[in-house]
Amino acid sequence: MRYTELPSGEHVPVLGLGTWHMGERPEKRQDERDALLSAVDNGMTLIDTAEMYGDGAAEELIGQALGGRRTDAFIVSKVLPHHATRRGTVAACENSLRRLATDYIDMYLLHWPGAVPLEETLEAFDALLRAGKIRYWGVSNFDTADMEELLALRGGTAVAANQVLYNLARRGIEFDLLPWCRRRTLPVMAYSPLEQGRLLGDPELLRLAAEYAATPAQIALRWVLRDDATIALPKAGTPGHVRELQSALDLPLSPRDLAALDRVFPPPERKVPLEMI
Numbered sequence: 001m002r003y004t005e006l007p008s009g010e011h012v013p014v015l016g017l018g019t020w021h022m023g024e025r026p027e028k029r030q031d032e033r034d035a036l037l038s039a040v041d042n043g044m045t046l047i048d049t050a051e052m053y054g055d056g057a058a059e060e061l062i063g064q065a066l067g068g069r070r071t072d073a074f075i076v077s078k079v080l081p082h083h084a085t086r087r088g089t090v091a092a093c094e095n096s097l098r099r100l101a102t103d104y105i106d107m108y109l110l111h112w113p114g115a116v117p118l119e120e121t122l123e124a125f126d127a128l129l130r131a132g133k134i135r136y137w138g139v140s141n142f143d144t145a146d147m148e149e150l151l152a153l154r155g156g157t158a159v160a161a162n163q164v165l166y167n168l169a170r171r172g173i174e175f176d177l178l179p180w181c182r183r184r185t186l187p188v189m190a191y192s193p194l195e196q197g198r199l200l201g202d203p204e205l206l207r208l209a210a211e212y213a214a215t216p217a218q219i220a221l222r223w224v225l226r227d228d229a230t231i232a233l234p235k236a237g238t239p240g241h242v243r244e245l246q247s248a249l250d251l252p253l254s255p256r257d258l259a260a261l262d263r264v265f266p267p268p269e270r271k272v273p274l275e276m277i
C-alpha cells in the first residue's frame with residue numbers, strides 16, 4: 001500500500017473503499033462484508049461512507065463487519081447538507097456513530113454545500129472534535145470558490161480534505177481545484193474513480209489493459225493514483241473486485257500510456273464547474 005499525508009501529518013492509504021449502495025440488498029451482504037474485511041486486511045483501511053447511503057444501511061454494514069477491529073480502519077462519513085445546522089450536525093453524527101457501532105469517526109465531511117450557513121456546520125464540527133467524536137472534519141463537492149469561502153471563515157483552515165468526483169472522464173478539477181488544493185497540501189479524495197463502471201468498456205482502457213495483462217478497472221484506478229497524492233475511493237462489492245483493485249497499484253503506467261489516455265480523455269483547457277454524481 002502507498003500512503004499520503006493529512007495536514008496533521010498522519011498517514012492514510014491512497015486507496016480506500018467506497019460503500020455507496022452497500023448494505024442495501026440482503027443477498028449481497030456476505031460478499032460486501034467479505035469485501036470490507038479483505039480491504040482492511042490488505043491495507044485499504046480507509047472506508048468511505050455517509051448517513052445518506054441506504055439511509056444508514058452502509059454505516060450499519062461497516063459497524064457489523066468491523067466488529068472488534070474498529071481501530072484497524074480509518075472511517076470517513078458525511079452529514080447531509082440539510083442536517084448540517086449546529087444541532088443537526090451533532091445529532092446526525094451521533095446517529096452515524098450508533099450505526100457504525102463506534103464512539104468516533106476518523107473524518108467527518110459535509111456531503112455537499114447546502115443552504116445552512118457554513119459557520120454553523122463549522123461550529124458543530126468543532127464541538128464534535130472537542131468531544132472526541134470525530135478526529136478530523138472536511139468537505140465534499142466543494143469547488144474552488146466554495147473552498148475560498150470556507151477558508152475565509154473562522155476555523156475554516158482546519159479543513160482536512162475535499163472529496164470530489166474525479167476520474168478519466170471527469171478531469172475538470174485539474175484546471176483549478178486540484179492545483180489549489182495541492183498548493184495548500186489539502187488532500188483530495190477522488191470519488192467514483194471508475195465512473196461507476198461506465199469507463200470499463202472504453203477501447204483505450206481495453207487496449208492498455210490487454211498490454212499489461214490487467215483489467216480496464218485497474219488501468220482507470222491506476223490513472224487516478226498516478227501521482228500518489230490523490231486518494232481514490234472505488235466501491236467494490238466483492239473480495240475479488242477488491243483484490244483486483246488493490247493490485248492496480250503495481251501497474252507501471254508509462255508517460256507514453258498517460259499521453260495516450262490524454263488523447264482520448266483530454267485534460268481541461270478552461271474552468272469547468274465542479275461536477276457531482
Ligand code: NAP
Pocket residue numbers: 017018019020021048049111140141163164190191192193194195196197200215217218233234235236237238240241242244245277
Ligand atoms: P465507482 O467506484 O466509480 O464504481 C463502482 C462500480 O465499479 C461498482 O458497480 C463496482 O461493482 C464496479 N467495480 C469495482 N471494482 C471492479 C472491478 N475490479 N471490476 C469491474 N467492476 C468493478 O463508483 P461509486 O460507487 O459512485 O464511487 C465510489 C465511492 O465514492 C462511493 O461508493 C462512495 O463511497 C463515494 N462517493 C462519494 C460521493 C460524494 O458526493 N462525496 C458521490 C459518489 C460516490 P461491484 O459493486 O460489483 O464490485
